[in-house]
Amino acid sequence: MPFTRGKKPALAAGSKIPKLNATTSENQEEGPQVKRSSSPPHGAPKKRTAFIDITNAVGQCLSECRPNSDGSFRTAHKVQISLPGRKKEAGKKQVKKTSAPSVSAKNHANLTKSLSVSSDGSPNEKEKTDSEEGNEEVQKAVAAPVEELVAAAPPAAREVPAHLQKQPIPEEFDIDSENSEDCYMCPEYAKEIFDYLKQREEKxxxxxxxxxxxxxxxxxxxxxxxxxxxxxxxxxxxxxxxxxxxxxxxxxxxxxxxxxxxxxxxxxxxxxxxxxxxxxxxxxxxxxxxxxxxxxxxxxxxxxxxxxxxxLSFDINIPIPYRFLRRYAKCVNAGMDTLTLARYYCEMSLMEMELVSERGSLLASACLLMALVTKDLGGWRPILQFHSGYQTSDLAPVVRKLYEMLLAPPDDKLRAVRSKYSHKVFFEVASLPLVNVDILDKALSQ
Structure with missing residues (x-):
């Protein structure tokens, strides 16, 4: 069934992003400055001021809170916070400060009273001021949540359940430690990720x-x-x-x-x-x-x-053989030419209806084994068995199907893959001769 083969269309220029209206900007105003009311509209939340250090204001507010006789607090006076960058309105009269004693004077008086000690060396309880009692209540209120957190903290040493413990990888099969500094390679979870993809293939x-x-x-x-x-x-x-x-x-x-x-x-x-x-x-x-x-x-x-x-029930994260092929090629440090040859075999298999039923990890393993035998780089090694979970006997039927597919005369209607891998960019792997069948059988019998 012939299809029209078109060239890649030129990409259309993207639409420009509309500019923001100057009248809607919060940081720009046109014309004379308009006096704004200091109180928000009825029902609107009060605005919070950013870029201001409120640490001193909070400390001052806490220090000027004087407790009542029943332990509750009442504020001495409101704390005025001046906002930086705003000019005072012209003609506004300054409010006279009250003659109340300063905060430092109060603290000094309280400190002097607290240092008075009775003859037996214990503090004089009669001389404790209301401020001291209030300070004790504040300390208790602050210490209570801390004690609760300490009591609720888990024990320092807790054993990890057996099913959650990470299985150690033998040193001779470890291919991810060399990428320990590369977070994009996920070296801590690489094997678990591909094990999960292999399990997901069954779906x-x-x-x-x-x-x-x-x-x-x-x-x-x-x-x-x-x-x-x-x-x-x-x-x-x-x-x-x-x-x-x-x-x-x-x-x-x-x-x-x-x-x-x-x-x-x-x-x-x-x-x-x-x-x-x-x-x-x-x-x-x-x-x-x-x-x-x-x-x-x-x-x-x-x-x-x-x-x-x-x-597909919107589940399109289907494991594909290409991902497994790159992973398994890394196990044997295969060169780019060997990996490209295996990719050529794998891409040719996409058009074969008999290989549709094969799992992606199994198909990728068979393509890599054929490439290794063709390049005379050995057979299926123990490290490949460890990471793929397949033995040579599992791969033999798929390898023979691939060999028969490549041995068949090329179809003139199906030339895209062969012409693609005949390019120098792909090391011209499509023009490489097939390995002898006797050598292939010997590698599969090991």
Missing amino acids: FVLCNYMPQQPSLNPEMRAILIDWLVEVQENFELYHETLYLAVKMADHYLSKTPVHRELLQLVGSTAMLIASKFEERSPPCVDDFLYICDDAYKREEIISMEASILQA
Whole structure:
């Protein structure tokens, strides 16, 4: 089924951000200064002043609070806080200060009284002032919450439950300690993350759904994926976006019968959703309408987007083989050329209907094993068994399927992946000869 292959459209210039209206700015005023009322409107909350040190004001307020006979407090006088940067209004009369004794004089008198001691060396209780009693009440009120926090504090040493304890990684299998200073690599949780992704794969196991699609066949699906590879190249998208789009399209097709005329709409919409999930700057809807040569309308692609998300229950965080491949290649310190060769095998497998049912971690392991054998870098090592959870016997059936797929004569209709990996940027791995079958069988029998 031929699809129109369009070039990447030029991005339209973004709309300008409207400027804020000068009249609505809180920091700018035009015209003469207007006298503002010092009291807020009825029912409005009082404004709080920022950029002011209220520590001294609070201390002064506490020191000038004198307790009553029953222990309650009454304020001596209001504390005036002058706001910086505001001019005093002209003609406003200064309020005379009262002749009340200063705070320092009061504190000095209280201190003198508290130091008076009876003949037996104990403080004279009769000479305790009301201020001292109030200070004791304040100290008790402050100390009570602290004592409660200390009493409620957990014991210093508490054992971690066995199921929450982190399993130690043998030193010879530790591949994350070298990235201990790189927080983006998550070295403390890297293995746990991939173990979780491996467990999550069981939720997204597929089967051969083509018998449920009366209007489609495996060749049509292969042509669609070959076209998606071109879309990924033209838009310069991440490889994770391509793999996720293929996974979402397969899951949607496994649940919903689709007519062949709408197959390209399913693929382009899946790529749109994957771009929103993976990319920093995903292409817009108009870009995908352009690459489809306006075969569909904007409303159709938006409606298909909702249909795919509902069919997948909005759970699109599907584990893809590309992530596992990069992780396992790190275990053996594979070079970029070896990793690219494994990526070539993995991307070719996307078009094979027989490999749709394989789990991503298993498919990635099989592609890496084939690349290692082709490059004569050994077989499946113990460190790969530890991190992947697969042995050579688990990989052998998938490796043989990959070998048969690559051994088949190339289809002229499916040239996107081969031409892509024939470029120098990808080390021209598509032109490398296949490994001898006897060498491959020997590596699989170990």
